[in-house]
Amino acid sequence: MGEGDAIDAEALTEEARRILIENDRGGYTVPSARLYPFQWNWDSVFAAVGWAEFDRDRAWREIDTLLEAQWPSGMLPHIVFWTEESTYFPGPDVWCADRGGTSSSGISQPPVAATVIRRLSEAGGEVSERRFDAIDRWHRWWHTARDPEGRGVMAVVHPWESGRDNLPDWDRPLCAVDISGVGGYSRRDLDVVDQAMRPHKADYDRYLALVQFGVANDWDDERIALGSPFRVADPGVTAILLRAERDLAWMGRTLGRDVTVIEERIARLETGFEQFWNPAAGTYCSFDLLTGAMAEAGTSASFLAPYAGVTDHLDELVDELTAWSERCRFLVPSFDPRHDAFEPLRYWRGPVWSMVNFLIATGLREVGHCHWAERIRSDTRALIGRSGMPESFDPVDGGPVGGPRFTWTAAMWLAWAGRM
Ligand code: GLC
Numbered sequence: 001m002g003e004g005d006a007i008d009a010e011a012l013t014e015e016a017r018r019i020l021i022e023n024d025r026g027g028y029t030v031p032s033a034r035l036y037p038f039q040w041n042w043d044s045v046f047a048a049v050g051w052a053e054f055d056r057d058r059a060w061r062e063i064d065t066l067l068e069a070q071w072p073s074g075m076l077p078h079i080v081f082w083t084e085e086s087t088y089f090p091g092p093d094v095w096c097a098d099r100g101g102t103s104s105s106g107i108s109q110p111p112v113a114a115t116v117i118r119r120l121s122e123a124g125g126e127v128s129e130r131r132f133d134a135i136d137r138w139h140r141w142w143h144t145a146r147d148p149e150g151r152g153v154m155a156v157v158h159p160w161e162s163g164r165d166n167l168p169d170w171d172r173p174l175c176a177v178d179i180s181g182v183g184g185y186s187r188r189d190l191d192v193v194d195q196a197m198r199p200h201k202a203d204y205d206r207y208l209a210l211v212q213f214g215v216a217n218d219w220d221d222e223r224i225a226l227g228s229p230f231r232v233a234d235p236g237v238t239a240i241l242l243r244a245e246r247d248l249a250w251m252g253r254t255l256g257r258d259v260t261v262i263e264e265r266i267a268r269l270e271t272g273f274e275q276f277w278n279p280a281a282g283t284y285c286s287f288d289l290l291t292g293a294m295a296e297a298g299t300s301a302s303f304l305a306p307y308a309g310v311t312d313h314l315d316e317l318v319d320e321l322t323a324w325s326e327r328c329r330f331l332v333p334s335f336d337p338r339h340d341a342f343e344p345l346r347y348w349r350g351p352v353w354s355m356v357n358f359l360i361a362t363g364l365r366e367v368g369h370c371h372w373a374e375r376i377r378s379d380t381r382a383l384i385g386r387s388g389m390p391e392s393f394d395p396v397d398g399g400p401v402g403g404p405r406f407t408w409t410a411a412m413w414l415a416w417a418g419r420m
Contacts, residue, residue, distance in 0.1 A: 019407065023407045025039075035193060036088065041109035043408055056120070059120055077108060107156075148222075168335055197345050304359055306367040325375075330398055332376060
C-alpha cells in the first residue's frame with residue numbers, strides 16, 4: 001500500500017467525472033479546454049475509456065465522432081477541427097487538410113482505437129460491422145502509407161504523429177529538416193503553459209516546416225513516403241498498432257469475417273518488431289529510416305513490447321525498468337532518466353503520462369509481471385492523489401506538468417488508477 005491510498009478516492013472520482021463533463025463538446029471531448037480546444041485522436045479514444053465508467057453511450061459517441069472524420073484514404077487524423085477556435089496554433093488554415101467530413105490535420109496518431117472498441121464491446125456492447133470496417137481501413141492505411149516497403153515497422157512523418165511530440169529521439173532526425181522557408185508565426189501554447197514545460201522554438205520551426213511540406217505535397221501519401229525529410233520508425237506506434245491488429249482480428253472473428261489479411265499484417269509486424277532492438281542500449285529504440293541511425297536510449301514506448309504481445313526480451317526490459325525505478329520515484333518516465341537529454345519537466349523528455357502507464361501496465365500484467373503492473377498503477381494513483389489531473393507529471397517529485405484538468409488523466413483515474 002503506497003501513499004496513493006491515503007487519498008480521498010471518492011472525491012477524485014467526482015472530480016474526474018466533472019473534468020470529462022466540462023471538456024465535453026457534445027460528441028467529443030477536448031483534451032484540456034484552453035490548451036487543446038479540438039478533438040485529438042488518441043485523447044478521444046482514452047476519453048471513451050473514462051466515459052464508459054459512467055456513460056456507455058457517450059463512450060461510443062466519442063469513438064463514432066472520431067470515425068466520422070476519416071479520410072477517403074482510410075487515415076484518421078490526429079486533430080479534427082469541428083469548430084473554429086483562435087486559441088490554438090497551428091489551426092486549419094495552416095494544415096490546409098480537409099479530406100474527411102471536416103477540416104483536420106494531415107497526419108495521424110497512435111492507433112489505440114481498435115483496442116478500446118474491443119474493451120467496450122467485451123463489457124457488453126455489440127461488435128459493429130461499421131466500426132470494424134472503418135478501423136480496418138485505418139490500419140491498412142498505416143501499412144501502405146507508413147510502411148510502403150513492408151518492413152513491418154511503422155514510420156512517423158512528423159513527431160506529432162507519434163503522439164510523443166518532443167522526444168529526444170526526434171532531435172537528430174529533425175536536424176535534416178530545412179527551416180529556411182518557415183516564416184514568422186505566433187505560438188499559442190505558451191499563453192497557457194510555462195515555456196520550461198514545452199518544446200523549444202527550434203523544435204517548433206521544424207514541426208511547422210514538416211506541416212508545410214505536407215501541404216506542398218497535397219498530403220499525398222506516396223509523395224510524403226518518398227520525399228519527407230523526416231521518416232522515423234517508431235516502436236510506440238508499431239507496438240500500439242500490433243496490439244490493435246490483434247484486437248481488430250478478434251472483432252472480425254466475432255463478426256464471422258475472414259481475417260486472413262489481418263493475420264498477415266500481424267505476422268509482418270511481429271517479425272518486424274525485432275528491428276527496434278538495440279543491443280548496445282539493451283532496449284527497443286526508434287531508428288531513422290533515411291539514415292539508418294538508431295536512437296541511443298530507450299523511452300517509455302520501449303516497455304510497450306509486452307502490450308504488443310512481443311516477449312522476446314522480457315528479462316532485459318524488466319532489468320531496464322528496475323534501473324529506471326532507481327532514478328525516479330514515479331514510473332514510468334517518458335525518457336531514460338540516466339541519459340543527458342532527460343528533463344523531468346519538459347513534455348516527452350521526462351514526464352510520466354498516465355495513459356502510457358496504463359498501456360505498459362496492461363501488457364506487463366498480461367505476460368505475468370503483475371508486480372510491475374501494480375507498481376505502475378499505484379505510482380499513477382499516487383501522482384493523481386498528490387497533483388490532481390494535469391496533462392502529465394514530474395517523475396522525480398510528482399508535481400503537475402503541462403495543461404490543467406486533462407481529459408486522459410481523468411479517464412485513467414476513472415477506469416484504472418482510481419479503482420481498487
Ligand atoms: C500533445 C501530446 C499529444 C496529445 C495532444 C493533445 O500534442 O504530445 O500526444 O495528443 O497534446 O493532448
